Amino acid sequence: MDLIQILPSRIAALFRTKALDADLDEELRAHIELAAEENRRRGMSAQAARTQALRDFGGVTQTAEAYRMQRGIPFLEALLQDGHYALRQLRRNPGFTVTVVVTLALAIGANTAIFSIVNALMLKSLPYPQPDRMGTIYTRISGTTASDERHHIDGEQWELLRDNVPALISAITSFVNSGVNLQAGSRAQYVQGMRVSAHYFDVLGIQPAIGRNFTSDEDRPHGPQTVILSDRLWRELFAADRKILGQAILLKGASYTVIGVLPQGAVTPSNADVYTAI
Numbered sequence: 586m587d588l589i590q591i592l593p594s595r596i597a598a599l600f601r602t603k604a605l606d607a608d609l610d611e612e613l614r615a616h617i618e619l620a621a622e623e624n625r626r627r628g629m630s631a632q633a634a635r636t637q638a639l640r641d642f643g644g645v646t647q648t649a650e651a652y653r654m655q656r657g658i659p660f661l662e663a664l665l666q667d668g669h670y671a672l673r674q675l676r677r678n679p680g681f682t683v684t685v686v687v688t689l690a691l692a693i694g695a696n697t698a699i700f701s702i703v704n705a706l707m708l709k710s711l712p713y714p715q716p717d718r719m720g721t722i723y724t725r726i727s728g729t730t731a732s733d734e735r736h737h738i739d740g741e742q743w744e745l746l747r748d749n750v751p752a753l754i755s756a757i758t759s760f761v762n763s764g765v766n767l768q769a770g771s772r773a774q775y776v777q778g779m780r781v782s783a784h785y786f787d788v789l790g791i792q793p794a795i796g797r798n799f800t801s802d803e804d805r806p807h808g809p810q811t812v813i814l815s816d817r818l819w820r821e822l823f824a825a826d827r828k829i830l831g832q833a834i835l836l837k838g839a840s841y842t843v844i845g846v847l848p849q850g851a852v853t854p855s856n857a858d859v860y861t862a863i
Contacts, residue, residue, distance in 0.1 A: 714790035776858035796845030
């Protein structure tokens with residue numbers, strides 16, 4: 586009998602232990618009784634006939650144990666027995682049980698949190714085209730007071746990269762979201778805003794579903810004040826009205842022209858509601 590046929594029967598045996606043990610005991614008893622009866626027919630007394638039958642048969646316990654080993658999966662049976670014993674002990678010691686449950690919960694929670702961070706930062710690819718070509722630029726201090734501490738680049742360094750490294754599609758953000766009051770006609774809502782540079786969405790490989798990205802002119806001091814909306818805000822506040830393009834809305838009381846709406850499901854590091862040029 587090959588493994589494919591043997592394995593299912595052995596697994597099934599794990600759930601029929603009592604019935605199979607009863608059948609085995611009955612079969613062994615019948616075998617010994619038949620041998621003892623044969624010995625009695627040969628002239629032995631009843632006691633001597635049974636003793637001889639047991640001697641000829643060998644160890645009943647050893648035979649039963651060998652049969653159990655053949656019909657089941659020993660390591661699984663041992664695991665189930667250990668599990669039953671552990672459950673009995675936990676029922677008998679409520680205080681210890683609470684300690685075990687809390688310890689397991691903390692350990693599992695910590696491991697889950699650590700894996701989630703590692704998965705997001707190291708294992709899972711970023712949800713953008715060509716994530717292997719994306720990176721963050723920092724500066725380090727060198728010289729007599731050298732330091733390996735990473736520092737964010739400043740505005741002057743950013744402009745040098747933007748204007749003098751044409752092979753690099755670079756972008757910069759305001760780093761953190763900020764809450765702003767948005768007003769459009771009679772509609773008003775408190776939203777999360779992020780300031781980004783002209784090529785921010787180009788770096789992420791995101792093109793607006795309607796409208797356009799920021800231009801270099803809008804990314805200069807005193808440039809036109811424009812805004813790009815998230816798909817969620819566009820649908821919730823403006824009922825997915827495409828006529829919003831070219832319309833003015835107020836952010837912190839200042840007028841901004843809507844030039845685009847991000848596609849549905851677009852993911853950015855900030856996931857803000859509105860984006861304005863930095």
